[in-house]
Each structure stands twice: as C-alpha cells, then as structure tokens.
Amino acid sequence: MTQPPGQQPPQGGFGAPYDPAPNPYGTPQAPPQDPQASPPQAPQPGPYSTPSQPGPYGTPPQPGPYNAPAQPGPYGAPPQPGPYSTPSQPGPYNAPAQPGPYNAPAQPGPYSVPAQPGPYGVPPQMPPGGPAGGPTGGGGFFRGRRGAVIGGVLAVVLLAGGGVWLATGGDGPPPKVKESASPAPTGKGKGKEKGQGPSDLRAEADGINTLRGKGEAKVLWLQEGGVDLPRNGDNAYGPWVVGDTVVKAMFRTVSAYALADGKEKWSLQLSGKMCGAPSQATTDGKIVLGVETGSGDRAECNGLQMVDLRTGKAGWHTSYLRKGLWDGLSNIAMAINGNTVTVGRTTRTDAYRVSDGKVVFGELPGNCQPFGFASGPEGIAAASCQTAADDHKEHLVERIDPATGKLLWKYKVKKGWQVAQFYSVNPLVVSLEKAEEKKWAILTLNANGTYRSQLIGGAGEDYRVECDTDFISGSGNLDNCAGVAADDRTVYLATKPPVPDKSNPVFTNKVVAFDLVSGKAKWRAPAPAGQTMMPLRTENGRLLLYVEPESKKGGAIAALPPTGGTPELLIQHPDAGSLTERELFQPRVVYRDGRSLLMTTFVTGVEDGDEERAKTMEMFGD
Numbered sequence: 317m318t319q320p321p322g323q324q325p326p327q328g329g330f331g332a333p334y335d336p337a338p339n340p341y342g343t344p345q346a347p348p349q350d351p352q353a354s355p356p357q358a359p360q361p362g363p364y365s366t367p368s369q370p371g372p373y374g375t376p377p378q379p380g381p382y383n384a385p386a387q388p389g390p391y392g393a394p395p396q397p398g399p400y401s402t403p404s405q406p407g408p409y410n411a412p413a414q415p416g417p418y419n420a421p422a423q424p425g426p427y428s429v430p431a432q433p434g435p436y437g438v439p440p441q442m443p444p445g446g447p448a449g450g451p452t453g454g455g456g457f458f459r460g461r462r463g464a465v466i467g468g469v470l471a472v473v474l475l476a477g478g479g480v481w482l483a484t485g486g487d488g489p490p491p492k493v494k495e496s497a498s499p500a501p502t503g504k505g506k507g508k509e510k511g512q513g514p515s516d517l518r519a520e521a522d523g524i525n526t527l528r529g530k531g532e533a534k535v536l537w538l539q540e541g542g543v544d545l546p547r548n549g550d551n552a553y554g555p556w557v558v559g560d561t562v563v564k565a566m567f568r569t570v571s572a573y574a575l576a577d578g579k580e581k582w583s584l585q586l587s588g589k590m591c592g593a594p595s596q597a598t599t600d601g602k603i604v605l606g607v608e609t610g611s612g613d614r615a616e617c618n619g620l621q622m623v624d625l626r627t628g629k630a631g632w633h634t635s636y637l638r639k640g641l642w643d644g645l646s647n648i649a650m651a652i653n654g655n656t657v658t659v660g661r662t663t664r665t666d667a668y669r670v671s672d673g674k675v676v677f678g679e680l681p682g683n684c685q686p687f688g689f690a691s692g693p694e695g696i697a698a699a700s701c702q703t704a705a706d707d708h709k710e711h712l713v714e715r716i717d718p719a720t721g722k723l724l725w726k727y728k729v730k731k732g733w734q735v736a737q738f739y740s741v742n743p744l745v746v747s748l749e750k751a752e753e754k755k756w757a758i759l760t761l762n763a764n765g766t767y768r769s770q771l772i773g774g775a776g777e778d779y780r781v782e783c784d785t786d787f788i789s790g791s792g793n794l795d796n797c798a799g800v801a802a803d804d805r806t807v808y809l810a811t812k813p814p815v816p817d818k819s820n821p822v823f824t825n826k827v828v829a830f831d832l833v834s835g836k837a838k839w840r841a842p843a844p845a846g847q848t849m850m851p852l853r854t855e856n857g858r859l860l861l862y863v864e865p866e867s868k869k870g871g872a873i874a875a876l877p878p879t880g881g882t883p884e885l886l887i888q889h890p891d892a893g894s895l896t897e898r899e900l901f902q903p904r905v906v907y908r909d910g911r912s913l914l915m916t917t918f919v920t921g922v923e924d925g926d927e928e929r930a931k932t933m934e935m936f937g938d
Contacts, residue, residue: 514579517931520896527892532870535893536911537578539933541919543569549920551788552932553593555906555913558601558625562906564915564932565590565605572628575913578935582628591617592659594652595784595796596691601626602670604657606648609635617648620659622670632673636666647785647792649688653695653718660688660792662700667721677721684712684726690738690795694718698735698794699726711735713746715765725765733757737783738795740802743768743832747781747797760807760832769835771807774828780812780850787902787917798904801851801859805832806878808851808859811840822846827861829880839880849874849883852905860886862905865894871914873907887912889936899931911937 521535528534543566554564561581563572570584592606607619618638622631638644642662649660656676658667665686667676679685686697695718701710711729716722729735732750739745744761758771773779784796799810806829813825825848829838843849844863852860858875861883865871870889877884887910889897903914914934921927 524890524893524896528890529892532888532890533912533936533938535890535896536576536935536937538896538931538935539573539578541566541928541930541932542571543567543919543928545919545921545927549918549927551590551791552916552919553590553605553788555904555915555933556597556603556625557906557913558597561626562913562915562933563625565593566919566932570605570623570628572625573933575911575935578933584623584628584630586621586630587633588619589615592648592650592791592793594650594657594691595793596652597625598652598655598670602631603652604650604668604670606650606659620657620668620673622673634668634673639663646687649792649794651689651691651793651795653689653692656695656718658686658689658697658718660686660697660794662687663702665689665697667718676719680716680721680723684710686714686716688792688794689716689718690741692741692795694741696738696741696744698738700734709734713744713761713765727761727765727767735794737781737785737797739781739797739800739807741795743802743804743807745800745802745807758807760835769831769833771809771830771835772837774837774840777828778812779809779828780825781809782850782902798852799850801853802832803854803857806830806838806854807832808854810848810850813848823866824848827851827859827876829859829878841876841880841883844872844883852907860907862907865889865897867898868894870894871897873905873912886910887936896931897934900934911935 517538517540521538525534545567550567552564552566554562556563557575558572560575561572562575563570565571568586568589570586572581572583573579574581586605586607588607588609590605591608594603597603602622602624604620604622606617607621608615608617609619610616616638619633619635621633623629624631636659638661640663643664646662649658649665651658651660652670655670656667657670658665663685664679665688666678668674669676684699684701686699689695689697695716697714697716699712699714701712703710710731711734713727713729713735715724715726717724729748733748734751735746736749736756737747739747739758742763744763746759746761748757748759749755760768760770762768779799781797781799783798784791784793788796801808809828809830811825811828813823814820816823822845824843824846826840826842827849828840830836831838847863847866847869849861849863852862852873854860857878859878861874861876863872863874863883868891870891870893872888873886874883875886886907889912897914900914900916901919902917904917906913906915912935914936916930916932919927919930919932921930
C-alpha cells in the first residue's frame with residue numbers, strides 16, 4: 317500500500333505507533349486450537365508498537381539462511397495471496413511449475429501507473445467527463461475504500477476438472493458458449509469489425525521482433541480486447557492459467573486463449589455483467605464469477621455463475637439476497653478455499669460449494685461476521701463486529717473451516733485499526749489501517765493466530781503496494797496485491813519512487829526485505845537505473861520481480877537471492893516494444909518456464925470500437 321505523502325511517521329515505519337500496551341491486540345481467542353498449527357513465537361511487545369524502537373520486537377532473528385523454499389501458496393506461487401506473491405496453493409497467477417500456466421506472480425499484478433513518467437506510462441484513454449467509478453490513471457491498484465493501500469496481486473491457476481449446468485435459482489438464461497474454429501477474438505456487439513484482428517497484431521509483434529536487440533525476448537503474441545464495452549470501459553478479470561490455456565473475463569464475456577500462440581479456444585457469453593471474481597480457481601479448474609442480475613437502474617450485483625475454465629462450459633447459477641444498507645452499499649469480496657466459494661460484504665459472508673452450488677454457510681453465530689476471505693487452502697478471513705455505533709469498525713482476523721463455517725481461532729485487532737488486505741496467508745501477513753488518520757501498519761501472525769511481529773519501516777521511506785480494491789472498480793477482494801511477497805523468513809516490499817527533481821532526476825525505486833520474526837529491514841536492493849521494480853512472488857528461495865518498462869526501455873523479469881544484491885535478469889522484454897508494453901494498464905504479470913504474460917486490468921476508449929482494439933494481453937519468450 318502506499319501511504320499518502322507526508323503521512324509517514326517522523327522516524328519511519330508503517331503508520332503511527334501503538335501506545336505501549338501489555339497486549340495491544342488482546343488475547344487471541346482460540347476455539348479448538350488447530351492441531352497442525354506451529355507453536356507460537358515468544359511474545360513480543362505488542363503489535364503496532366512504536367516503529368522507531370531500536371531492535372526487533374522480542375524474538376531475535378533466527379540464525380540460518382533465508383533461502384528456505386517457499387511453500388506452495390495461493391495462486392500457485394509462494395505463500396501469499398496477493399499481488400506478485402506466491403499463493404499458498406495452486407492457484408491464480410503464480411502457480412508454481414505445475415502443468416500448465418505461466419505462473420503469474422500472485423501478486424498479480426498490477427503496477428500502478430504513476431502520474432509521473434513511470435511504469436505503465438500510458439493509462440487507458442477516458443471518454444469526456446472521465447470514468448464513472450472506474451479506475452483512474454494512478455493512485456493504486458485498489459483505489460477503493462482502502463484508500464491508502466495500493467495493491468495488485470496476480471494469481472495464475474493451474475486447473476483440471478469438469479462442470480455441469482445445475483440451476484439452483486437466479487435470473488436469466490444460462491450463458492452461451494462458443495468454441496472458436498479460428499483464432500479471431502469473438503467480441504460480441506457493435507464495433508466488432510473495428511478491431512485490429514489477428515493479422516494486424518501479428519504484424520505488430522513481428523515488427524517489434526525485427527528490431528529487438530541481443531539477448532531480448534520475442535513478443536510471442538498480442539491479444540486485443542475484442543469485446544464491446546460500456547461507455548466508461550470495464551474491468552478485466554484474470555488471468556487464470558489452466559493447462560495450456562489462459563483465461564480472461566470482461567463485461568459479459570469469458571474467453572480462453574492458447575498460451576503457445578494466443579489463438580482463441582473458446583468464448584462464453586454470460587447472462588449479466590461481471591461484478592466480481594476470486595483471484596484463483598479450484599485445483600480442478602472451476603471458478604465462480606460474480607454477475608449482475610436485472611438490468612438498467614435495477615441491476616444488482618447478487619448473482620453467481622460457475623464456469624469450468626478447462627472447457628468454457630457454464631455450470632450452476634444462483635443469486636443471493638443483499639439485506640440492509642451496509643450490505644447493499646458494500647463491494648463484494650470473493651475467494652475460493654478448497655471446494656468453497658465465499659462472497660463477503662460488510663455485514664456477512666455467504667458460502668457455496670463450487671462443485672454444485674449448494675449453500676455451505678451464511679450468517680454465523682454472534683455479532684461478528686466475516687466480510688472477506690483470502691483464497692487459499694485455509695479459510696483466513698477478516699471479520700467486523702456490530703457495535704452500538706453501528707460502524708462495523710471493530711475487526712478480527714479469523715481462521716474458519718471453509719467446509720463448515722466453524723471458527724477455529726480469532727485474533728482481535730487493536731481498537732481503531734481495521735483489516736485492509738491479506739498480503740500472504742502462509743506466512744500470515746496482514747495489512748491494517750486507520751483510514752481516517754491515514755495510518756498504516758503491517759502485522760504478521762503465527763499459524764495459530766497469535767501475534768508474531770510488526771514490520772518496522774525505514775525513516776522517510778514510503779512503500780508501494782497495489783491491490784484489487786485500488787484498480788478494479790467495485791472490488792472488495794482482500795488477497796490480490798502487487799508489490800509485496802513473502803516466504804517463511806522474509807517479507808518483501810517495493811518502495812514508492814520519489815518524484816524526480818534536480819537533486820534526484822532518476823525515476824527509480826528499491827525492494828526492501830524485512831525479517832519475519834523481528835520485523836526489521838535486512839537489506840535494500842535498488843532497481844535498474846531509470847526503472848522501477850515490483851515483487852511478484854518467491855520461488856526456490858529467491859524473489860521474482862517485474863521490472864517495469866519506461867519510454868525507451870522494455871520491462872523484464874528478474875530475481876534477487878535471499879541475501880539481496882543486484883537483480884539477475886531472467887527475461888528481457890524488447891526495448892523496441894516498450895510503448896506497446898506500456899499500453900497495458902496496470903498489468904497483472906505471470907512468469908513461468910522462461911516466458912512472461914502481461915494482462916491489463918481495465919479497458920476503455922474515446923471512440924466507439926477503441927476498447928475492442930485495445931491490447932489486453934502480451935506474451936514474451938523465445
């Protein structure tokens with residue numbers, strides 16, 4: 317997340333320090349302890365304690381290399397749910413090397429487009445009057461109610477499985493699927509003929525490849541939007557990688573493309589506009605999308621549509637009731653944990669079985685209800701409590717059995733602080749904020765829900781994390797952040813590049829490694845001169861990074877060892893294609909087997925047909 321300029325504590329750190337207290341978060345209350353949970357670390361002086369305090373928060377850093385391989389995490393990448401980080405289970409965007417996808421950094425993603433001459437310099441064109449509630453040119457991956465947090469995670473899913481149509485309620489006819497015999501994108505609606513078409517895109521890729529320098533990768537293929545969108549544009553969901561296929565979803569269309577050459581394999585038309593999606597799918601390739609029911613002024617985001625991403629076939633469809641003002645006004649947070657999909661809102665979460673759409677749980681006992689889960693094998697959730705003030709500002713971190721709704725443990729967040737995002741679920745790294753005071757803190761918990769550490773930021777150092785809630789309009793997902801990654805010893809954050817001036821004319825940044833036990837910074841590694849870089853995920857003890865393009869320099873995928881140093885280049889995108897790469901707005905990035913895939917997160921245009929011509933995906937490799 318990025319803290320607004322001027323909001324950093326005088327002596328550095330994330331947000332304001334907590335007043336010293338014996339147990340700032342209160343005693344973790346744990347209904348039956350998880351027998352698999354690791355023993356808690358020695359107690360440390362309390363979460364969110366003054367960041368300027370010298371030394372670790374209690375337990376000193378444990379000896380030993382920091383290169384223990386990350387455990388499989390959400391999105392297939394190392395253990396974190398989010399942007400660029402590796403998820404703790406086979407999943408979206410960064411799935412580790414399993415059959416199929418190009419692991420995208422589960423941090424999926426995005427690299428927000430700074431307003432300055434920085435990464436992603438070309439924001440999507442907006443029609444006169446600007447977007448209506450859509451993402452704007454900068455400010456964060458998730459620019460929504462989490463304000464100070466910018467985070468985009470990318471997750472790539474490796475999937476396999478099947479699905480059938482099972483009507484359990486809902487509005488409208490089942491979606492229609494089209495299997496493509498030709499590689500042409502299948503945008504539906506007026507303006508389809510205005511797209512560039514595969515031959516034009518191939519010619520553009522070939523032109524870039526003709527000019528590429530020594531050691532630079534090829535542009536393997538480009539893909540355009542191909543879908544007629546509303547006046548102010550719309551979000552792009554995904555990418556989800558399933559076997560040899562990558563899937564993206566926009567507006568009312570879900571489309572799958574061959575990873576090898578970008579040719580369309582199938583296209584599915586939904587009954588309503590998409591309004592949400594989990595960051596990752598199930599291990600057998602199924603996903604449940606949030607869709608609107610009704611039309612016009614009566615359209616409401618309360619529908620669910622299951623889709624088999626391997627075949628493009630639609631499964632069950634249902635709708636749920638949104639009750640009361642808080643529920644009706646809140647964005648939805650979607651996640652998949654095993655065979656359960658959850659749809660969270662401010663006052664409650666509804667859970668369904670992905671396989672058949674049967675209800676798993678709804679409102680749980682007590683006055684505290686989960687409002688969002690992080691995708692992954694375990695049910696890690698953020699909960700808010702109904703109070704006399706009716707503001708739902710008392711927050712908890714909970715572990716809930718996704719198959720039953722049973723509470724396994726809960727951790728009470730200190731009064732005044734709220735859960736903003738889950739940067740990782742394994743290890744558990746939580747972003748907290750005091751929105752009104754523009755304060756931010758990063759907390760780590762043990763596997764059994766007890767306090768572990770708080771990260772201690774550097775003096776005058778500002779950090780850049782981009783999340784779904786910043787650049788996906790209407791998203792409330794809590795696990796999709798870019799610019800942060802973690803493994804079992806270290807949390808990695810990108811710094812926010814300073815605005816270039818006479819004393820510092822170069823637009824660049826650093827990656828900072830924080831010890832998971834002490835919360836203290838271990839080292840800082842600078843990006844290549846004139847460029848910025850964002851953590852994607854960890855893999856085999858090293859940190860994978862996306863080096864963002866600038867006007868005359870292509871982007872790249874690089875890696876840092878657990879000891880820091882100079883980034884090692886893994887794949888260099890061609891300099892001749894830097895402007896094309898920068899056309900992809902706040903892209904989600906997937907890297908695997910020496911190839912990298914970028915997908916935009918928002919598409920729009922000024923003239924009719926612009927959105928169909930807009931580039932949405934680009935694949936690099938040899």
